[in-house]
Amino acid sequence: MPVYSMTGYAQALADASAPSVPDPAPAPRAGSGLAVDIRAVNSRFLDLAFRLPDELRGLEPALRELLVGRLKRGKVELRIATREGSETAWPQPQMEQLAALARLEGSVRNWLPQAAPLSVHEVLNWCRGGGSAVRSDDQVLALARTALDGLVDARAREGAKLVEILQSRIARLRELAAEAGPLLPQVVARQQQRFLERWQDALAAADGGGSIPADTLRDRALTEAASYAIRIDVAEELGRLNAHLDEIERLLKKGGELGKRLDFLIQELHREANTLGSKSAALELTQISVEMKVAIEQMREQVQNIE
Known part of the structure:
Protein backbone atom coordinates (compact mmCIF):
# COMPACT_ATOMS: atom_id res chain seq x y z
CA MET A 1 0.00 0.00 0.00
CA GLU A 158 4.87 12.93 -2.97
CA GLY A 159 4.67 10.16 -0.38
CA ALA A 160 7.12 8.03 -2.37
CA LYS A 161 9.62 10.89 -2.27
CA LEU A 162 9.17 11.23 1.50
CA VAL A 163 9.87 7.52 1.93
CA GLU A 164 13.14 7.87 0.02
CA ILE A 165 14.22 10.72 2.29
CA LEU A 166 13.28 8.82 5.44
CA GLN A 167 15.10 5.70 4.28
CA SER A 168 18.28 7.71 3.72
CA ARG A 169 18.04 9.16 7.25
CA ILE A 170 17.41 5.71 8.71
CA ALA A 171 20.56 4.44 7.00
CA ARG A 172 22.52 7.36 8.42
CA LEU A 173 21.27 6.69 11.96
CA ARG A 174 22.27 3.04 11.68
CA GLU A 175 25.75 4.11 10.59
CA LEU A 176 26.06 6.42 13.58
CA ALA A 177 24.85 3.72 15.98
CA ALA A 178 27.40 1.30 14.53
CA GLU A 179 30.14 3.89 15.06
CA ALA A 180 29.12 4.50 18.68
CA GLY A 181 29.26 0.85 19.79
CA PRO A 182 33.03 0.23 19.37
CA LEU A 183 33.89 3.57 20.98
CA LEU A 184 32.68 2.54 24.43
CA PRO A 185 35.42 -0.06 25.20
CA GLN A 186 38.03 2.43 24.02
CA VAL A 187 36.65 5.13 26.32
CA VAL A 188 36.55 2.71 29.29
CA ALA A 189 40.14 1.55 28.63
CA ARG A 190 41.40 5.14 28.53
CA GLN A 191 39.59 5.97 31.76
CA GLN A 192 40.95 2.84 33.43
CA GLN A 193 44.51 3.96 32.62
CA ARG A 194 43.74 7.38 34.09
CA PHE A 195 42.51 5.74 37.30
CA LEU A 196 45.74 3.75 37.59
CA GLU A 197 47.86 6.84 37.09
CA ARG A 198 45.79 8.85 39.57
CA TRP A 199 46.08 6.16 42.25
CA GLN A 200 49.81 5.91 41.74
CA ASP A 201 50.27 9.68 41.99
CA ALA A 202 48.13 9.92 45.12
CA LEU A 203 50.01 7.14 46.89
CA ALA A 204 53.38 8.59 45.94
CA ALA A 205 52.42 11.97 47.39
CA ALA A 206 51.05 10.38 50.59
CA ASP A 207 53.99 8.20 51.71
CA GLY A 208 56.93 9.96 50.10
CA GLY A 209 57.33 7.65 47.18
CA GLY A 210 56.19 4.34 48.59
CA SER A 211 53.59 2.28 46.83
CA ILE A 212 51.11 -0.46 47.55
CA PRO A 213 51.16 -3.81 45.78
CA ALA A 214 50.46 -3.58 42.08
CA ASP A 215 47.63 -6.10 42.32
CA THR A 216 45.78 -4.02 44.90
CA LEU A 217 46.28 -0.89 42.83
CA ARG A 218 45.02 -2.60 39.74
CA ASP A 219 41.96 -3.99 41.55
CA ARG A 220 40.99 -0.55 42.80
CA ALA A 221 41.44 0.98 39.35
CA LEU A 222 39.42 -1.79 37.75
CA THR A 223 36.62 -1.31 40.30
CA GLU A 224 36.37 2.39 39.51
CA ALA A 225 36.59 1.66 35.78
CA ALA A 226 33.76 -0.87 36.06
CA SER A 227 31.58 1.64 37.89
CA TYR A 228 32.42 4.23 35.25
CA ALA A 229 31.60 1.80 32.42
CA ILE A 230 28.16 1.18 33.92
CA ARG A 231 27.44 4.92 34.09
CA ILE A 232 28.32 5.54 30.44
CA ASP A 233 26.96 2.31 28.96
CA VAL A 234 24.61 3.17 26.09
CA ALA A 235 24.08 -0.35 24.77
CA GLU A 236 20.42 -0.25 25.82
CA GLU A 237 19.88 3.10 24.12
CA LEU A 238 21.49 1.90 20.90
CA GLY A 239 19.44 -1.28 21.00
CA ARG A 240 16.17 0.60 21.43
CA LEU A 241 17.17 3.08 18.74
CA ASN A 242 17.74 0.28 16.24
CA ALA A 243 14.45 -1.34 17.27
CA HIS A 244 12.60 1.92 16.58
CA LEU A 245 14.30 2.17 13.19
CA ASP A 246 13.21 -1.39 12.40
CA GLU A 247 9.60 -0.48 13.22
CA ILE A 248 9.72 2.67 11.10
CA GLU A 249 11.02 0.68 8.12
CA ARG A 250 8.27 -1.91 8.63
CA LEU A 251 5.60 0.78 8.64
CA LEU A 252 7.01 2.45 5.52
CA LYS A 253 6.90 -0.88 3.67
CA LYS A 254 3.33 -1.52 4.87
CA GLY A 255 2.11 1.96 3.86
CA GLY A 256 -1.35 3.36 4.48
CA GLU A 257 -2.31 5.69 7.32
CA LEU A 258 0.82 5.81 9.49
CA GLY A 259 1.73 9.46 10.09
CA LYS A 260 0.70 9.51 13.77
CA ARG A 261 2.58 6.30 14.57
CA LEU A 262 5.67 7.58 12.82
CA ASP A 263 5.45 10.81 14.79
CA PHE A 264 5.45 8.83 18.05
CA LEU A 265 8.46 6.76 16.96
CA ILE A 266 10.37 9.92 16.04
CA GLN A 267 9.82 11.17 19.59
CA GLU A 268 11.25 7.89 20.92
CA LEU A 269 14.28 8.19 18.64
CA HIS A 270 14.91 11.69 19.94
CA ARG A 271 14.72 10.45 23.52
CA GLU A 272 17.35 7.77 22.91
CA ALA A 273 19.66 10.25 21.19
CA ASN A 274 19.27 12.66 24.12
CA THR A 275 20.12 9.93 26.63
CA LEU A 276 23.14 8.91 24.60
CA GLY A 277 24.31 12.53 24.60
CA SER A 278 23.85 12.89 28.36
CA LYS A 279 26.00 9.78 28.95
CA SER A 280 28.71 10.85 26.53
CA ALA A 281 32.15 10.82 28.16
CA ALA A 282 34.16 11.40 25.03
CA LEU A 283 34.09 13.99 22.30
CA GLU A 284 33.49 11.30 19.67
CA LEU A 285 30.28 10.13 21.36
CA THR A 286 29.07 13.70 21.82
CA GLN A 287 29.53 14.37 18.11
CA ILE A 288 27.65 11.18 17.23
CA SER A 289 24.78 12.22 19.50
CA VAL A 290 24.59 15.64 17.84
CA GLU A 291 24.57 14.11 14.35
CA MET A 292 21.83 11.70 15.41
CA LYS A 293 19.67 14.58 16.63
CA VAL A 294 20.14 16.41 13.33
CA ALA A 295 19.08 13.32 11.32
CA ILE A 296 16.10 12.70 13.62
CA GLU A 297 14.95 16.31 13.30
CA GLN A 298 15.13 15.98 9.51
CA MET A 299 12.96 12.86 9.79
CA ARG A 300 10.48 14.72 11.98
CA GLU A 301 10.05 17.42 9.33
CA GLN A 302 9.23 14.82 6.68
CA VAL A 303 6.93 12.77 8.92
CA GLN A 304 4.81 15.89 9.50
CA ASN A 305 3.81 15.62 5.82
CA ILE A 306 2.71 11.97 5.93
CA GLU A 307 -0.99 11.08 6.16
Whole structure:
Protein backbone atom coordinates (compact mmCIF):
# COMPACT_ATOMS: atom_id res chain seq x y z
CA MET A 1 0.00 0.00 0.00
CA PRO A 2 1.43 3.44 -0.85
CA VAL A 3 2.55 6.01 1.68
CA TYR A 4 0.60 9.22 1.13
CA SER A 5 1.69 12.78 1.68
CA MET A 6 -0.92 15.17 3.06
CA THR A 7 -0.06 17.84 0.50
CA GLY A 8 -1.27 17.90 -3.09
CA TYR A 9 -3.36 19.63 -5.74
CA ALA A 10 -5.59 18.46 -8.58
CA GLN A 11 -8.08 19.98 -11.01
CA ALA A 12 -10.77 18.62 -13.30
CA LEU A 13 -12.46 20.68 -16.03
CA ALA A 14 -15.53 20.13 -18.20
CA ASP A 15 -17.50 22.11 -20.78
CA ALA A 16 -21.03 22.77 -19.62
CA SER A 17 -22.36 22.06 -23.11
CA ALA A 18 -20.76 18.63 -23.40
CA PRO A 19 -23.19 15.67 -23.19
CA SER A 20 -20.86 13.80 -20.85
CA VAL A 21 -17.93 14.56 -18.55
CA PRO A 22 -14.68 14.75 -20.56
CA ASP A 23 -11.22 13.92 -19.31
CA PRO A 24 -9.62 16.62 -17.14
CA ALA A 25 -7.34 19.01 -19.00
CA PRO A 26 -4.33 20.90 -17.64
CA ALA A 27 -5.57 24.27 -18.91
CA PRO A 28 -9.02 25.85 -19.49
CA ARG A 29 -10.62 25.35 -22.88
CA ALA A 30 -12.70 27.75 -24.95
CA GLY A 31 -16.29 28.07 -23.88
CA SER A 32 -17.94 27.96 -20.47
CA GLY A 33 -17.98 25.07 -18.05
CA LEU A 34 -17.12 23.81 -14.59
CA ALA A 35 -13.77 23.64 -12.78
CA VAL A 36 -13.25 21.50 -9.68
CA ASP A 37 -10.07 22.25 -7.72
CA ILE A 38 -8.88 20.31 -4.67
CA ARG A 39 -5.97 21.51 -2.54
CA ALA A 40 -4.55 19.73 0.51
CA VAL A 41 -1.97 20.71 3.12
CA ASN A 42 -0.83 19.32 6.47
CA SER A 43 -3.18 18.96 9.42
CA ARG A 44 -3.39 16.72 12.49
CA PHE A 45 -6.91 15.69 11.47
CA LEU A 46 -9.13 15.72 8.38
CA ASP A 47 -10.33 19.31 8.00
CA LEU A 48 -12.63 19.90 5.01
CA ALA A 49 -13.65 23.23 3.49
CA PHE A 50 -15.92 23.84 0.49
CA ARG A 51 -16.13 26.83 -1.84
CA LEU A 52 -19.25 26.26 -3.94
CA PRO A 53 -21.56 28.40 -6.07
CA ASP A 54 -24.92 29.02 -4.39
CA GLU A 55 -26.72 26.71 -6.82
CA LEU A 56 -24.46 23.80 -5.82
CA ARG A 57 -24.62 24.19 -2.03
CA GLY A 58 -26.92 21.20 -1.84
CA LEU A 59 -24.09 18.96 -3.06
CA GLU A 60 -21.88 19.61 -0.04
CA PRO A 61 -22.99 16.48 1.92
CA ALA A 62 -22.30 14.24 -1.09
CA LEU A 63 -18.95 15.92 -1.72
CA ARG A 64 -18.03 15.60 1.96
CA GLU A 65 -18.85 11.90 1.90
CA LEU A 66 -16.73 11.50 -1.22
CA LEU A 67 -13.67 13.10 0.41
CA VAL A 68 -14.06 11.32 3.74
CA GLY A 69 -14.10 7.99 1.92
CA ARG A 70 -10.68 8.57 0.35
CA LEU A 71 -8.74 10.90 2.69
CA LYS A 72 -7.77 10.39 6.33
CA ARG A 73 -5.79 13.49 7.33
CA GLY A 74 -5.03 16.94 5.97
CA LYS A 75 -6.60 20.35 5.54
CA VAL A 76 -8.51 19.97 2.27
CA GLU A 77 -10.29 22.65 0.28
CA LEU A 78 -12.61 21.74 -2.59
CA ARG A 79 -13.54 24.64 -4.84
CA ILE A 80 -16.05 24.58 -7.72
CA ALA A 81 -16.33 27.46 -10.14
CA THR A 82 -17.92 28.13 -13.51
CA ARG A 83 -15.63 29.16 -16.36
CA GLU A 84 -16.98 31.70 -18.81
CA GLY A 85 -15.69 31.62 -22.36
CA SER A 86 -15.96 34.17 -25.16
CA GLU A 87 -19.31 35.62 -26.24
CA THR A 88 -19.24 33.49 -29.39
CA ALA A 89 -18.54 30.23 -27.58
CA TRP A 90 -22.20 29.29 -27.11
CA PRO A 91 -23.23 25.76 -26.14
CA GLN A 92 -25.00 23.34 -28.46
CA PRO A 93 -28.38 22.76 -26.77
CA GLN A 94 -29.31 19.13 -26.23
CA MET A 95 -32.78 17.79 -27.08
CA GLU A 96 -33.47 16.76 -23.49
CA GLN A 97 -32.49 20.23 -22.31
CA LEU A 98 -34.89 21.97 -24.69
CA ALA A 99 -37.69 19.53 -23.89
CA ALA A 100 -37.26 20.12 -20.15
CA LEU A 101 -37.19 23.87 -20.65
CA ALA A 102 -40.34 23.76 -22.78
CA ARG A 103 -42.17 21.83 -20.06
CA LEU A 104 -41.05 24.32 -17.42
CA GLU A 105 -42.09 27.31 -19.54
CA GLY A 106 -45.48 25.71 -20.23
CA SER A 107 -46.10 25.17 -16.49
CA VAL A 108 -45.18 28.76 -15.68
CA ARG A 109 -47.42 30.23 -18.40
CA ASN A 110 -50.34 28.05 -17.29
CA TRP A 111 -50.21 29.80 -13.94
CA LEU A 112 -48.95 33.16 -15.20
CA PRO A 113 -50.46 33.77 -18.66
CA GLN A 114 -48.95 37.26 -18.82
CA ALA A 115 -45.36 35.94 -18.47
CA ALA A 116 -43.12 36.83 -21.40
CA PRO A 117 -41.85 33.96 -23.54
CA LEU A 118 -38.21 32.97 -23.26
CA SER A 119 -35.76 34.60 -25.64
CA VAL A 120 -33.09 32.69 -27.58
CA HIS A 121 -30.43 34.33 -25.41
CA GLU A 122 -32.15 33.14 -22.22
CA VAL A 123 -32.49 29.62 -23.59
CA LEU A 124 -28.78 29.48 -24.49
CA ASN A 125 -27.78 30.81 -21.08
CA TRP A 126 -29.96 28.19 -19.42
CA CYS A 127 -28.37 25.42 -21.51
CA ARG A 128 -24.89 26.73 -20.72
CA GLY A 129 -25.73 26.38 -17.04
CA GLY A 130 -26.09 22.63 -17.43
CA GLY A 131 -29.74 22.13 -18.41
CA SER A 132 -31.46 20.08 -15.77
CA ALA A 133 -30.45 20.04 -12.13
CA VAL A 134 -30.08 16.27 -12.19
CA ARG A 135 -27.60 16.38 -15.05
CA SER A 136 -25.64 19.23 -13.40
CA ASP A 137 -25.35 17.34 -10.09
CA ASP A 138 -24.16 14.20 -11.84
CA GLN A 139 -21.60 16.19 -13.77
CA VAL A 140 -20.24 17.94 -10.70
CA LEU A 141 -19.91 14.72 -8.71
CA ALA A 142 -18.19 13.00 -11.62
CA LEU A 143 -15.77 15.91 -11.93
CA ALA A 144 -15.13 15.84 -8.18
CA ARG A 145 -14.28 12.12 -8.38
CA THR A 146 -11.87 12.82 -11.22
CA ALA A 147 -10.20 15.63 -9.28
CA LEU A 148 -10.02 13.47 -6.16
CA ASP A 149 -8.36 10.67 -8.12
CA GLY A 150 -5.78 13.20 -9.28
CA LEU A 151 -5.21 14.43 -5.74
CA VAL A 152 -4.71 10.91 -4.38
CA ASP A 153 -2.22 10.16 -7.17
CA ALA A 154 -0.33 13.38 -6.44
CA ARG A 155 -0.20 12.57 -2.72
CA ALA A 156 1.08 9.08 -3.49
CA ARG A 157 3.89 10.46 -5.67
CA GLU A 158 4.87 12.93 -2.97
CA GLY A 159 4.67 10.16 -0.38
CA ALA A 160 7.12 8.03 -2.37
CA LYS A 161 9.62 10.89 -2.27
CA LEU A 162 9.17 11.23 1.50
CA VAL A 163 9.87 7.52 1.93
CA GLU A 164 13.14 7.87 0.02
CA ILE A 165 14.22 10.72 2.29
CA LEU A 166 13.28 8.82 5.44
CA GLN A 167 15.10 5.70 4.28
CA SER A 168 18.28 7.71 3.72
CA ARG A 169 18.04 9.16 7.25
CA ILE A 170 17.41 5.71 8.71
CA ALA A 171 20.56 4.44 7.00
CA ARG A 172 22.52 7.36 8.42
CA LEU A 173 21.27 6.69 11.96
CA ARG A 174 22.27 3.04 11.68
CA GLU A 175 25.75 4.11 10.59
CA LEU A 176 26.06 6.42 13.58
CA ALA A 177 24.85 3.72 15.98
CA ALA A 178 27.40 1.30 14.53
CA GLU A 179 30.14 3.89 15.06
CA ALA A 180 29.12 4.50 18.68
CA GLY A 181 29.26 0.85 19.79
CA PRO A 182 33.03 0.23 19.37
CA LEU A 183 33.89 3.57 20.98
CA LEU A 184 32.68 2.54 24.43
CA PRO A 185 35.42 -0.06 25.20
CA GLN A 186 38.03 2.43 24.02
CA VAL A 187 36.65 5.13 26.32
CA VAL A 188 36.55 2.71 29.29
CA ALA A 189 40.14 1.55 28.63
CA ARG A 190 41.40 5.14 28.53
CA GLN A 191 39.59 5.97 31.76
CA GLN A 192 40.95 2.84 33.43
CA GLN A 193 44.51 3.96 32.62
CA ARG A 194 43.74 7.38 34.09
CA PHE A 195 42.51 5.74 37.30
CA LEU A 196 45.74 3.75 37.59
CA GLU A 197 47.86 6.84 37.09
CA ARG A 198 45.79 8.85 39.57
CA TRP A 199 46.08 6.16 42.25
CA GLN A 200 49.81 5.91 41.74
CA ASP A 201 50.27 9.68 41.99
CA ALA A 202 48.13 9.92 45.12
CA LEU A 203 50.01 7.14 46.89
CA ALA A 204 53.38 8.59 45.94
CA ALA A 205 52.42 11.97 47.39
CA ALA A 206 51.05 10.38 50.59
CA ASP A 207 53.99 8.20 51.71
CA GLY A 208 56.93 9.96 50.10
CA GLY A 209 57.33 7.65 47.18
CA GLY A 210 56.19 4.34 48.59
CA SER A 211 53.59 2.28 46.83
CA ILE A 212 51.11 -0.46 47.55
CA PRO A 213 51.16 -3.81 45.78
CA ALA A 214 50.46 -3.58 42.08
CA ASP A 215 47.63 -6.10 42.32
CA THR A 216 45.78 -4.02 44.90
CA LEU A 217 46.28 -0.89 42.83
CA ARG A 218 45.02 -2.60 39.74
CA ASP A 219 41.96 -3.99 41.55
CA ARG A 220 40.99 -0.55 42.80
CA ALA A 221 41.44 0.98 39.35
CA LEU A 222 39.42 -1.79 37.75
CA THR A 223 36.62 -1.31 40.30
CA GLU A 224 36.37 2.39 39.51
CA ALA A 225 36.59 1.66 35.78
CA ALA A 226 33.76 -0.87 36.06
CA SER A 227 31.58 1.64 37.89
CA TYR A 228 32.42 4.23 35.25
CA ALA A 229 31.60 1.80 32.42
CA ILE A 230 28.16 1.18 33.92
CA ARG A 231 27.44 4.92 34.09
CA ILE A 232 28.32 5.54 30.44
CA ASP A 233 26.96 2.31 28.96
CA VAL A 234 24.61 3.17 26.09
CA ALA A 235 24.08 -0.35 24.77
CA GLU A 236 20.42 -0.25 25.82
CA GLU A 237 19.88 3.10 24.12
CA LEU A 238 21.49 1.90 20.90
CA GLY A 239 19.44 -1.28 21.00
CA ARG A 240 16.17 0.60 21.43
CA LEU A 241 17.17 3.08 18.74
CA ASN A 242 17.74 0.28 16.24
CA ALA A 243 14.45 -1.34 17.27
CA HIS A 244 12.60 1.92 16.58
CA LEU A 245 14.30 2.17 13.19
CA ASP A 246 13.21 -1.39 12.40
CA GLU A 247 9.60 -0.48 13.22
CA ILE A 248 9.72 2.67 11.10
CA GLU A 249 11.02 0.68 8.12
CA ARG A 250 8.27 -1.91 8.63
CA LEU A 251 5.60 0.78 8.64
CA LEU A 252 7.01 2.45 5.52
CA LYS A 253 6.90 -0.88 3.67
CA LYS A 254 3.33 -1.52 4.87
CA GLY A 255 2.11 1.96 3.86
CA GLY A 256 -1.35 3.36 4.48
CA GLU A 257 -2.31 5.69 7.32
CA LEU A 258 0.82 5.81 9.49
CA GLY A 259 1.73 9.46 10.09
CA LYS A 260 0.70 9.51 13.77
CA ARG A 261 2.58 6.30 14.57
CA LEU A 262 5.67 7.58 12.82
CA ASP A 263 5.45 10.81 14.79
CA PHE A 264 5.45 8.83 18.05
CA LEU A 265 8.46 6.76 16.96
CA ILE A 266 10.37 9.92 16.04
CA GLN A 267 9.82 11.17 19.59
CA GLU A 268 11.25 7.89 20.92
CA LEU A 269 14.28 8.19 18.64
CA HIS A 270 14.91 11.69 19.94
CA ARG A 271 14.72 10.45 23.52
CA GLU A 272 17.35 7.77 22.91
CA ALA A 273 19.66 10.25 21.19
CA ASN A 274 19.27 12.66 24.12
CA THR A 275 20.12 9.93 26.63
CA LEU A 276 23.14 8.91 24.60
CA GLY A 277 24.31 12.53 24.60
CA SER A 278 23.85 12.89 28.36
CA LYS A 279 26.00 9.78 28.95
CA SER A 280 28.71 10.85 26.53
CA ALA A 281 32.15 10.82 28.16
CA ALA A 282 34.16 11.40 25.03
CA LEU A 283 34.09 13.99 22.30
CA GLU A 284 33.49 11.30 19.67
CA LEU A 285 30.28 10.13 21.36
CA THR A 286 29.07 13.70 21.82
CA GLN A 287 29.53 14.37 18.11
CA ILE A 288 27.65 11.18 17.23
CA SER A 289 24.78 12.22 19.50
CA VAL A 290 24.59 15.64 17.84
CA GLU A 291 24.57 14.11 14.35
CA MET A 292 21.83 11.70 15.41
CA LYS A 293 19.67 14.58 16.63
CA VAL A 294 20.14 16.41 13.33
CA ALA A 295 19.08 13.32 11.32
CA ILE A 296 16.10 12.70 13.62
CA GLU A 297 14.95 16.31 13.30
CA GLN A 298 15.13 15.98 9.51
CA MET A 299 12.96 12.86 9.79
CA ARG A 300 10.48 14.72 11.98
CA GLU A 301 10.05 17.42 9.33
CA GLN A 302 9.23 14.82 6.68
CA VAL A 303 6.93 12.77 8.92
CA GLN A 304 4.81 15.89 9.50
CA ASN A 305 3.81 15.62 5.82
CA ILE A 306 2.71 11.97 5.93
CA GLU A 307 -0.99 11.08 6.16
